[in-house]
Amino acid sequence: VKLGLLELRRRPFRFAVAGASLLLLSVLLLFLGGLLDGLYLGSTGLLRAQKGDLVVYSSASNDSLVRSRIDPELRSVVDGVEGVSSTGGLGVALVGGRVPDRDELANLSVTGFELPVASMPSDVALAPGQALADRSLEAAGVEVGQTVEVGSAATPIEVVGWVEDTDYLQQGGFFVEPSTWRLVLGQSRPDSNLPEGTFQALVVEVDPGSDPTAVADAIDAATAGATSTLTIDEAVQALPGIKEQNSTFSAIIYVTLFVAGLVVALFFALLTLERVRLYSVLKAIGASSRQVFASVVTQSVVVAGLSFVLGAVIMWLLTLVLPAEVPVALVPSRLVQTGVLLVVMSSLGATISLRRVVRVDPASAIG
Amino acid sequence: VRFALLSAAVGLLVFLILFQQALFGSLLLSFTGALENQSGTVLVYGAEARKNLAGSVILPPQQQAVAAVEGVGASAPVGEATLTVEAGGDEVNASIFGFTPGGPGEPTRVVDGRMPTGPTEALASKEDRDAGFAIGDTVTSVDGDVAMQVVGLTERSRYSVSPTLWVTFDGYVALREAANPDATAVLPSVMAVVPAAGVSPSVLAERITSQVDGVEALTRDAAVAESPGVSATTTSFNLILALALLVVALVIGFFFVILTVQKTPSLVLLRAIGAPSWYLVRSVLVQIALVVVAGVVVGLALTFAAVSAISAGLPISVDGTTFAVLVAAVVGLALVGAAFALVRVARLDPASVVDPEGRGAAS
Numbered sequence: 001v002k003l004g005l006l007e008l009r010r011r012p013f014r015f016a017v018a019g020a021s022l023l024l025l026s027v028l029l030l031f032l033g034g035l036l037d038g039l040y041l042g043s044t045g046l047l048r049a050q051k052g053d054l055v056v057y058s059s060a061s062n063d064s065l066v067r068s069r070i071d072p073e074l075r076s077v078v079d080g081v082e083g084v085s086s087t088g089g090l091g092v093a094l095v096g097g098r099v100p101d102r103d104e105l106a107n108l109s110v111t112g113f114e115l116p117v118a119s120m121p122s123d124v125a126l127a128p129g130q131a132l133a134d135r136s137l138e139a140a141g142v143e144v145g146q147t148v149e150v151g152s153a154a155t156p157i158e159v160v161g162w163v164e165d166t167d168y169l170q171q172g173g174f175f176v177e178p179s180t181w182r183l184v185l186g187q188s189r190p191d192s193n194l195p196e197g198t199f200q201a202l203v204v205e206v207d208p209g210s211d212p213t214a215v216a217d218a219i220d221a222a223t224a225g226a227t228s229t230l231t232i233d234e235a236v237q238a239l240p241g242i243k244e245q246n247s248t249f250s251a252i253i254y255v256t257l258f259v260a261g262l263v264v265a266l267f268f269a270l271l272t273l274e275r276v277r278l279y280s281v282l283k284a285i286g287a288s289s290r291q292v293f294a295s296v297v298t299q300s301v302v303v304a305g306l307s308f309v310l311g312a313v314i315m316w317l318l319t320l321v322l323p324a325e326v327p328v329a330l331v332p333s334r335l336v337q338t339g340v341l342l343v344v345m346s347s348l349g350a351t352i353s354l355r356r357v358v359r360v361d362p363a364s365a366i367g
Numbered sequence: 368v369r370f371a372l373l374s375a376a377v378g379l380l381v382f383l384i385l386f387q388q389a390l391f392g393s394l395l396l397s398f399t400g401a402l403e404n405q406s407g408t409v410l411v412y413g414a415e416a417r418k419n420l421a422g423s424v425i426l427p428p429q430q431q432a433v434a435a436v437e438g439v440g441a442s443a444p445v446g447e448a449t450l451t452v453e454a455g456g457d458e459v460n461a462s463i464f465g466f467t468p469g470g471p472g473e474p475t476r477v478v479d480g481r482m483p484t485g486p487t488e489a490l491a492s493k494e495d496r497d498a499g500f501a502i503g504d505t506v507t508s509v510d511g512d513v514a515m516q517v518v519g520l521t522e523r524s525r526y527s528v529s530p531t532l533w534v535t536f537d538g539y540v541a542l543r544e545a546a547n548p549d550a551t552a553v554l555p556s557v558m559a560v561v562p563a564a565g566v567s568p569s570v571l572a573e574r575i576t577s578q579v580d581g582v583e584a585l586t587r588d589a590a591v592a593e594s595p596g597v598s599a600t601t602t603s604f605n606l607i608l609a610l611a612l613l614v615v616a617l618v619i620g621f622f623f624v625i626l627t628v629q630k631t632p633s634l635v636l637l638r639a640i641g642a643p644s645w646y647l648v649r650s651v652l653v654q655i656a657l658v659v660v661a662g663v664v665v666g667l668a669l670t671f672a673a674v675s676a677i678s679a680g681l682p683i684s685v686d687g688t689t690f691a692v693l694v695a696a697v698v699g700l701a702l703v704g705a706a707f708a709l710v711r712v713a714r715l716d717p718a719s720v721v722d723p724e725g726r727g728a729a730s
Binding site: 016020025032061094095098170186189190191194248255258263266273274325326 | 415547553
């Protein structure tokens with residue numbers, strides 16, 4: 001192992017092939033992962049931020065929030081189901097907002113809510129015409145105290161505070177009390193207008209100790225199939241494109257990881273070929289196959305680790321210059337996962353050389 | 368073995384590049400094919416929609432103002448909405464386009480059947496014909512109140528990666544009202560416009576934007592390119608492509624440099640016994656060509672296998688021209704990557720055969 005590390009220190013250029021390739025592959029992996037996370041986080045914040053356990057849609061909506069409608073009658077049926085602790089109406093209007101002193105409109109997800117989300121105080125109370133804006137809207141110039149003109153009817157709404165990680169379908173969360181949301185929806189989207197008391201969906205808090213899945217089934221049974229009740233995780237997965245995004249990007253990420261392993265395998269196979277004589281000498285003076293092989297694997301781990309760290313730095317710099325429309329998010333768990341997988345794949349790649357290392361004959365050291 | 372390994376690595380990289388491009392092209396087409404393949408060469412959006420068809424509405428005074436702009440040859444309303452419909456016994460999300468038959472905004476790639484003539488007829492995307500959208504099938508609103516018979520099929524005209532139905536504007540209004548009985552009005556999403564003779568779409572688009580309050584007019588090409596998500600997807604995929612191409616050049620380049628260094632004594636000996644430089648360079652070039660060709664064949668085979676195996680709601684198709692360009696780029700970059708090795712071979716000094724270390728490369 002020490003011999004391997006010593007060689008890495010003294011002849012780093014020898015490992016430039018593998019290092020540079022792994023560096024590029026690291027950037028590629030982190031970019032793909034960052035894009036996947038950015039798309040996921042920017043689309044699902046509204047649902048992930050809910051403190052409730054279940055989301056109730058009308059069954060005709062195919063689990064789409066904007067197409068769903070729950071009227072007061074249906075809500076009262078849900079309220080009466082055993083295991084339901086409380087319900088809160090929820091609705092969105094995806095519109096543009098005119099921010100003072102900005103030419104570009106901000107993309108807003110104007111959200112009417114009754115139950116506070118994770119980043120709100122539990123006693124939050126908004127007056128009509130007031131909003132809590134998602135921090136992501138700061139990039140669009142939104143500030144506390146401003147009045148944003150919302151939708152095609154330019155409904156004036158004053159920003160009175162912030163919420164975090166609540167974006168929906170890549171539009172910035174803009175939380176208002178229900179009548180303000182209903183006004184914006186009716187004025188800007190007359191074809192989506194909903195009457196007083198009707199929401200697009202309900203967020204349900206279940207009684208402590210109740211099984212949310214069982215309560216979901218009970219709700220759908222009580223409404224005779226007029227509703228489709230999902231857990232928060234199921235609701236997130238039901239959002240348009242989320243599953244497809246996940247499977248497509250994951251497939252590309254795994255192919256890239258496989259290529260990384262192959263690059264390392266190729267490199268160390270060549271390196272081992274070059275060193276058969278050296279290894280035979282090492283074995284002749286007492287080194288075991290295990291020691292020689294450990295040295296090769298150590299080198300692959302160090303090269304992969306260093307390449308990944310450098311790749312992460314480059315990726316971070318890249319996020320600073322990428323246009324805001326590219327939704328890349330560097331999430332710590334993704335960094336760790338990618339780093340570990342890259343090192344593991346590199347180690348696996350290096351094991352390709354194991355057979356050749358084991359077969360080196362110490363006697364060949366003397367010809 | 369070493370050449371097989373390298374060919375396999377190049378093959379996987381070629382697969383990565385080609386598959387991503389096939390995915391990218393198909394994704395864009397499924398996102399915006401309907402905009403690309405309709406007859407309006409100018410599309411007028413509500414300004415607050417930020418070029419997002421789903422978020423756009425055109426108010427009645429704006430419709431009249433657009434029609435009155437000098438240089439407008441014809442204009443017609445186009446509505447778009449994603450609705451749940453029942454097709455083939457299943458409830459599915461479909462993108463519904465309402466248009467005026469014979470007017471701007473009608474689909475241009477009808478490949479089978481005919482145009483709808485009334486509010487109970489529809490054109491469907493050919494890609495979804497096996498999912499209850501074939502000619503003769505009936506598609507209904509979820510409550511069953513509105514029924515549409517498929518009378519024709521379009522190609523390359525999907526929108527938002529969903530089955531896409533083209534119906535008359537009356538049919539569109541009926542479907543939207545069935546989806547939300549509380550709707551106070553069903554307005555067009557955009558106005559599709561054809562310029563008068565002698566007026567270019569770009570000039571007309573600028574004129575409409577400047578003369579009509581609260582609208583943003585775009586040429587058809589701009590509407591496609593600037594659709595939400597399209598430029599972000601394009602930037603992302605281009606970055607991924609550039610990185611993958613760089614890795615190809617790097618892998619091939621370093622492989623042949625290592626090979627050259629490893630074989631230097633033999634190559635110097637060949638030079639010393641009279642083999643000319645070009646002969647050795649040609650040999651290395653042949654090796655590179657064989658490795659790259661084998662890699663491209665492997666990559667193409669993997670790509671075609673993956674394209675035919677994967678569907679996941681997105682019909683992936685292969686564009687021959689794009690593939691040819693990418694394969695040419697891979698071959699070109701492989702040569703660039705290997706240039707260092709070729710230069711090294713070309714500069715070998717035959718006299719260095721007497722060097723006991725056998726380091727024949729000119730330094």
